[in-house]
Amino acid sequence: MSLVRAENLSKTYRIGDIDVPAIKGVDFAIEPASFVCFVGPSGSGKSTLLNMIGCLDHPSGGSLKVLDTDIATLDRRAAARFRGENIGFVFQDFNLIPVLTAYENIEYPLIMVQEWPAEKRRKQVLRLLEAVGMADQADKRPDQISGGQKQRVAVARALVSNAKLVLADEPTANLDHDTAYRIIELMRKMRDEFGTTFVFSTHDAKIMGEAELTFVLEDGRIPDGAGKGESPHV
Amino acid sequence: MSNLLKIAARNLLRYRRRTLLTSLLIVIGMVAVLLFISVSGSFKNIMIGQFTDSILGHLEVHRKGYVAAIDALPLNLNMQPNATAKVEEALKQIKEVENWSPRLKFGAMFSTFVETTSIRINGIDPQREAATLPLLAGRISPKPKAGPLLGKGEILVPALLASGMKVKVGDTVVLVTTNRDGSVNGKTFIVRGIMEGLSGPGGRDGYVHIDDARELLRIRDAEVSEYVIRLKDMARLDAVSKELKQALGGLTDKEGRPLLEVHTWADLSPFANIARMIDVLTLFIKIMLVAIVLVSVMNVMIMAVYERIREIGTISAIGTSPGKILSLFLCEGLMLGVAGTLVGTVVSMILIYALNVWKISFIFGQQQTVVLSPSLALGQVAAVAGTVIAVAAIASLQPAWKASRMDPITALRHV
Structure with missing residues (x-):
């Protein structure tokens, strides 16, 4: 069973009186524990696609199932719950909460979303801090650490609630190349360690080469109809 | 959380x-x-x-219609002995009442043998009045030392009248009044003290002993114009007022209407x-x-x-x-x-x-x-x-x- 399956998926935005199609009938499948990349120029629909996979947006047509759930059927509250239970996010601008330390940022979903008991929470956060190599920076606030370190914390936050799928929209766009490469390496290592599916978008040619399966988006379509490469479990 | x-x-x-x-x-x-x-x-x-501790008390009881006509100090609207007995009995029954004082009020001519003017007089029981109105003594100049506020044959003169008529403590003055039957009577008094004026009802009144008032008015019975009542706790004012009204409600006139009225200090004072x-x-x-x-x-x-x-x-x-x-x-x-x-x-x-x-x-x-x-x-x-x-x-x-x-x-x- 695919983790994500899209069939004839489309998304159209209405701007004023004009309909602007962002995704035009794409089909794809993402298998569990894969390391997948969507690439394409700016405006090709990468973010729109990730937003729909992340239950942040609804499709205009076709079908999109994530973990066998048709995301079109989720209302606002149910979508929030679904995201909290199954999906982690890594953002281009890291989006850490500035008043919380690295430890607290990672802990945040366990308190505000899943309400884990304190001791279980502490063990999980320490495990993730260790996994992303940030154990010695646990008490630092976002303004006290580098961009690469912030993104490590963000990856840990995405994984902390045992998400089955992590979506990363341009996670390396604000990082230098070496740091970007290390973040992609970290994400792959996390995939190996936790068995989590990672789906990221990028337009950096070197970074996209790190993905095991790449979907090229052009003007809201996947022209060759399939991904390049091979998902390990396909 | x-x-x-x-x-x-x-x-x-x-x-x-x-x-x-x-x-x-x-x-x-x-x-x-x-x-x-x-x-x-x-x-x-x-x-x-x-106001409450030097003139009005917390509550006052009058015969119905007396307050409406209080400027005339109508002697025909005084409470008669059957009513006063009922009031005093009711006041004894109410635990929240600390003290009360009967007053006999009347208008009189005040003379220094040289000048004469009109005056409003409260005939009081000095000990009861002092216990009911603890600040009353503070309005008297010179301040009374030990003993009652005034004795029989003595008068407390309001300050405005005293200064206008150049009356001093120790002077002899005469009060002349007309009783309910229309006959005139007079009596000499020694000025015991000068009463500081206070705005509001009763703030510019003179005081004499209630026995002297009865003698002047030729009243033999325990007739009273008003009862001034002090409560143990002023916060209970409304509740006690209600209780007192109920207790006195049984006393009616020939037409079956309540004979007595109960007023709170706020009903009587513009300061409210x-x-x-x-x-x-x-x-x-x-x-x-x-x-x-x-x-x-x-x-x-x-x-x-x-x-x-x-x-x-x-x-x-x-x-x-x-x-x-x-x-x-x-x-x-x-x-x-x-x-x-x-x-x-x-x-x-x-x-x-x-x-x-x-x-x-x-x-x-x-x-x-x-x-x-x-x-x-x-x-x-x-x-x-x-x-x-x-x-x-x-x-x-x-x-x-x-x-x-x-x-x-x-x-x-x-x-």
Whole structure:
């Protein structure tokens, strides 16, 4: 069973009186524990696609199932719950909460979303801090650490609630190349360690080469109809 | 919940200066309101005390129609012995009554043998009157030392009349009056003291012994114009008034209407309107406090939501429910209100304590040292604090609601 399956998926935005199609009938499948990349120029629909996979947006047509759930059927509250239970996010601008330390940022979903008991929470956060190599920076606030370190914390936050799928929209766009490469390496290592599916978008040619399966988006379509490469479990 | 509060507190501390300024506004508002309530309350209590403890008592009982015609001091509307017995019996039964004093009131001609003028006289039982009106002795000049306020054959002359007619303590004067039957009678009195004037009913009256009054009016029976009543606890005024009315309700005239009336001090004194005005002023000050808290907290929370749109998008994207986001911003507003309330209450208590230590006094008539003693009841503090906290919550509600309804994609794209 695919983790994500899209069939004839489309998304159209209405701007004023004009309909602007962002995704035009794409089909794809993402298998569990894969390391997948969507690439394409700016405006090709990468973010729109990730937003729909992340239950942040609804499709205009076709079908999109994530973990066998048709995301079109989720209302606002149910979508929030679904995201909290199954999906982690890594953002281009890291989006850490500035008043919380690295430890607290990672802990945040366990308190505000899943309400884990304190001791279980502490063990999980320490495990993730260790996994992303940030154990010695646990008490630092976002303004006290580098961009690469912030993104490590963000990856840990995405994984902390045992998400089955992590979506990363341009996670390396604000990082230098070496740091970007290390973040992609970290994400792959996390995939190996936790068995989590990672789906990221990028337009950096070197970074996209790190993905095991790449979907090229052009003007809201996947022209060759399939991904390049091979998902390990396909 | 504690984690929610912790995050809310950190968010508030993120903008220290803004949080401090808003809290300061709430503190200033709290202090202004609590000080006003305590000082105006103290002033009101002193003023009310001057009237109730030196002239009116807390309650008065009259024959029906007497108060309406009180300017004429109608002798035909005095309470007769059957009524006075009933009143005194009722007063003995009511536990909240501390003391009472009967008065026989009449109009007379006051003569110094050189000049003559009209005067209103209260015939009193000096011991009962002093026990019922503890501040009455303070209005007499020279202050009575030991013993009763006045003895038989003595008169207390109102200050305005004494100065106008150049009457001094120890002078002999004559009172001439007409009784109910129309016959005239007179009696000489020694001036025992000069009564300080006080605005309001009875504030410019003279006093003689009730036995002298009966002798002048040629009354043999225990006729009384009014009973002045002092309660143990003035807070029970309305309840006792009701109880007394019920107790006296059985006494009716020939037409079956109640023979007696019970009045509170507020029914008889124009100062009651001033006291009500002080209450209205207090209400307006409270409304201003509500406005200050509402505007300042709402302003801060609107700014907080606007500045943290991307952050709201992030926490929403990672699965925080709209309810939790609402709670987070509500907590921030509530914490502002609670912090301002706590500091405001503490500062107010310190200032009120200081006012009591400094003893701010003023002159009121012959009372040379009427000392303001501001105080606050726990209920008053709780009401103001509760209002501030509730208003802070209400002010946060709209921004918090807006934050909780924010579309995560739009919020994440916000620059």
